[in-house]
Amino acid sequence: MSAEAKIDVGTLTVSASPHIRCDESIGKIMWSVNGALAPAALFSVYQFGLPAITNMLICIIAAVATEYLILKWQEKPMVINDGSAFLTGLLLAMNIPATVPWYIPLVGSIAAIGIAKHTMGGLGYNIYNPALVGRAFLLASWPIAMTTWPSMASKLDGVTSATPLGILKLQGYDKLVQIFGDKSDLYTAMFFGTRSGSMGETSAVLLILGGIFLIYRGYINWQVPVFMIGTVGFLTFAFGGKAGLFTGDPILHMMSGGLILGAFYMATDMVTIPITIKGQILFAVGAGMLTVLIRLLGGYPEGVCYAILLMNCVTPLIDRVVKPVKYGARR
Amino acid sequence: MAKSFRGGVHPDDRKRYTASKPIEIAPIPEKVIIPVRQHIGAPCSSTVKVGDLVKKGQVIAEAQAFVSSPIHASTSGKVVEIAEYPHPVFGTCLSVVIESDGQDEWVEGLPLQRDWKTLEITEIKEIIRQTGMVGMGGATFPTHVKMAPPAEKPIHTFILNGAECEPFLTADHRVMLEQSERVVTGVQIAMKVLGVTKGYIGIEENKPDAIAAMNKACSGITGLEVVALQTKYPQGAEKTLIGVICGTDVPTGGLPMDVGVVVQNVGTVVAIADAVEKGIPLIERVTTVTGGAVVNPKNLLLRIGTTFSQAAALCGGFTEVPAKVIMGGPMMGMAQRTLDVPIIKGTSGILALSQTDVNIGPERPCIRCGRCVDACPMGLIPSMLSIVGERGLFQVAKEEYDLLDCVECGSCVYVCPAKRNIVHYIKLSKAQNAAVAVKK
Numbered sequence: 001m002s003a004e005a006k007i008d009v010g011t012l013t014v015s016a017s018p019h020i021r022c023d024e025s026i027g028k029i030m031w032s033v034n035g036a037l038a039p040a041a042l043f044s045v046y047q048f049g050l051p052a053i054t055n056m057l058i059c060i061i062a063a064v065a066t067e068y069l070i071l072k073w074q075e076k077p078m079v080i081n082d083g084s085a086f087l088t089g090l091l092l093a094m095n096i097p098a099t100v101p102w103y104i105p106l107v108g109s110i111a112a113i114g115i116a117k118h119t120m121g122g123l124g125y126n127i128y129n130p131a132l133v134g135r136a137f138l139l140a141s142w143p144i145a146m147t148t149w150p151s152m153a154s155k156l157d158g159v160t161s162a163t164p165l166g167i168l169k170l171q172g173y174d175k176l177v178q179i180f181g182d183k184s185d186l187y188t189a190m191f192f193g194t195r196s197g198s199m200g201e202t203s204a205v206l207l208i209l210g211g212i213f214l215i216y217r218g219y220i221n222w223q224v225p226v227f228m229i230g231t232v233g234f235l236t237f238a239f240g241g242k243a244g245l246f247t248g249d250p251i252l253h254m255m256s257g258g259l260i261l262g263a264f265y266m267a268t269d270m271v272t273i274p275i276t277i278k279g280q281i282l283f284a285v286g287a288g289m290l291t292v293l294i295r296l297l298g299g300y301p302e303g304v305c306y307a308i309l310l311m312n313c314v315t316p317l318i319d320r321v322v323k324p325v326k327y328g329a330r331r
Numbered sequence: 332m333a334k335s336f337r338g339g340v341h342p343d344d345r346k347r348y349t350a351s352k353p354i355e356i357a358p359i360p361e362k363v364i365i366p367v368r369q370h371i372g373a374p375c376s377s378t379v380k381v382g383d384l385v386k387k388g389q390v391i392a393e394a395q396a397f398v399s400s401p402i403h404a405s406t407s408g409k410v411v412e413i414a415e416y417p418h419p420v421f422g423t424c425l426s427v428v429i430e431s432d433g434q435d436e437w438v439e440g441l442p443l444q445r446d447w448k449t450l451e452i453t454e455i456k457e458i459i460r461q462t463g464m465v466g467m468g469g470a471t472f473p474t475h476v477k478m479a480p481p482a483e484k485p486i487h488t489f490i491l492n493g494a495e496c497e498p499f500l501t502a503d504h505r506v507m508l509e510q511s512e513r514v515v516t517g518v519q520i521a522m523k524v525l526g527v528t529k530g531y532i533g534i535e536e537n538k539p540d541a542i543a544a545m546n547k548a549c550s551g552i553t554g555l556e557v558v559a560l561q562t563k564y565p566q567g568a569e570k571t572l573i574g575v576i577c578g579t580d581v582p583t584g585g586l587p588m589d590v591g592v593v594v595q596n597v598g599t600v601v602a603i604a605d606a607v608e609k610g611i612p613l614i615e616r617v618t619t620v621t622g623g624a625v626v627n628p629k630n631l632l633l634r635i636g637t638t639f640s641q642a643a644a645l646c647g648g649f650t651e652v653p654a655k656v657i658m659g660g661p662m663m664g665m666a667q668r669t670l671d672v673p674i675i676k677g678t679s680g681i682l683a684l685s686q687t688d689v690n691i692g693p694e695r696p697c698i699r700c701g702r703c704v705d706a707c708p709m710g711l712i713p714s715m716l717s718i719v720g721e722r723g724l725f726q727v728a729k730e731e732y733d734l735l736d737c738v739e740c741g742s743c744v745y746v747c748p749a750k751r752n753i754v755h756y757i758k759l760s761k762a763q764n765a766a767v768a769v770k771k
Binding site for chain 1 (some may be wrong): 340342498570571574580581582583585649652653654655656657661662663664665666667668669670682684688689690691692693695696697698699700701702704707708709710711712714733736739741744745746747748749750752754755758
């Protein structure tokens, strides 16, 4: 035996197998979602100008600060740099009109992190999507401010207008098409985001591109947005028309009211949806059905937020019923 | 198209360190520490005393029960101590310490020459028991027990597990390359003992040279077939291997013999060939000494009882203080607290992992990302097993989340972004459930 070989082991770590791990982490996932949202967020700044920046900053800073204070108070490990509170802030900002007074995003972020996330125990333990709880909280507290949308800064300065779904609800489909010119102008405006709405619900194309990036990275499953948007499309086509069954405008419904934002970025929130793909498909179809129910029969012009929150309630039940097929129980 | 199973993970196999290095015969150590328990089952009791002179291949500890296997001296010399020594699996274990006389002399009558074809099946079974054969893949289940299934469980298929799906390890790979004829002889003996006519040799695609060598060695032998498997962990786990090759699942709580299959490891069948043809007991084995902290990783033929530190010294020692030292592969191997533990019959590898290899990170709450569910080859929900285990709900783990179906392959932990120690909670839950069962 060679005596000169260096055999210094110090104190060896002993723990259960396995002893190697992949380099994935919570931070990597959360920051990737933030990154996927970035193009749409930047587009909203281009569309709505300075108010969009202020709004976003207030939301994000308030969310991260709330998390910081709660972790500090509870003497938990400091994990604010994992990007999850940042993401909640960003998502909330994307879910509200750009021109609301400064205290609205502030209160919304505190509610999202303080109530929805940390009363449940923090990241991983929350049942409801924090950003959506924040939005629901604000919609209940300041219904008028939350449903008054600015027109694009790049188009008509300082004039407020209803969203396409709002116009559809109050004035009807013909009026909507008339405002935008014709059907193809309406679709183009919806797809590229040149219309009024919440900050993040305007540009369908950028949201979809970000979503495709997340699917490619394996952070979300394509089944969730496809089944949710598909369900909304089918049901609004079947029941959404004035002239009887199968006369609705599915394209309008699929591209409006935050459905794309919700389907790609909030219905896919891994913490609050079922863990199996089959369960996630059930969840997505359920959320799509509730969205259509609220939009067509309910008091609100759109229903994505409540649809996802209601399905969040059912997630534990779905997880109990829908389990993976066990080895030994196949074939 | 290579065969595969549902789930699993695909870590960087890191076999490049040693895959091309021929097996090197290690020098006889000055001292060997031979534990009297090197298998799953009842420990043996020592049949020698301090001061005795022993020869290579002599029995030094005898089996007391059916699920047990005798232990032999791995070199000639003098018994200088019989005492508790560190053990890589059981913490500490009564061990026979032999100081080598440098002669490496065989016990009388060894090695001999026998033709396995002329031997009776009962004779072969007895040879396998007497020569201390155990599963050399790591589980160390006594081979004579596995080769004698009860009459109500007819065996129709033999599978040689040449998958070696654990990253880093290349011992089986090298044996299949360098001793392919011996491997085939071992397989033929095993098939004769089991009375089966159908045999498969499953090898992962990342070892094309081994597939070629085994194909060549098998040519002309009826009923024996090499199957290329997709490179994916845990391809070599008994249950997934059977599922892939035979298309049948071992039932919950069952053993391979319940579906008429017996699986053996590459090293084991070579040892069987040596035992049956030459009468040589299991006193040495091929072990891969590797990992990011090893200066010169190697495949070594080591005597049972050589310490890990002696093996590491043969590879030039360490480049840095290793973060962890493992017996076996990085996915299912056992972390060691000292290098003073000896190589036992199941030591397929010694890994000295560097800090960059391990990537532990602080444990976070589960974010329910579902990656573990996708990775689980058993179709379980590992995240829930870890959550209920962490909260002490061991009964719930067993009754609602199929705790006992877990094979502890570690795929779930490998993919977990929250760095949760899922297998730790599963082992804990299993132990607690077993303790409750004993109390009742």
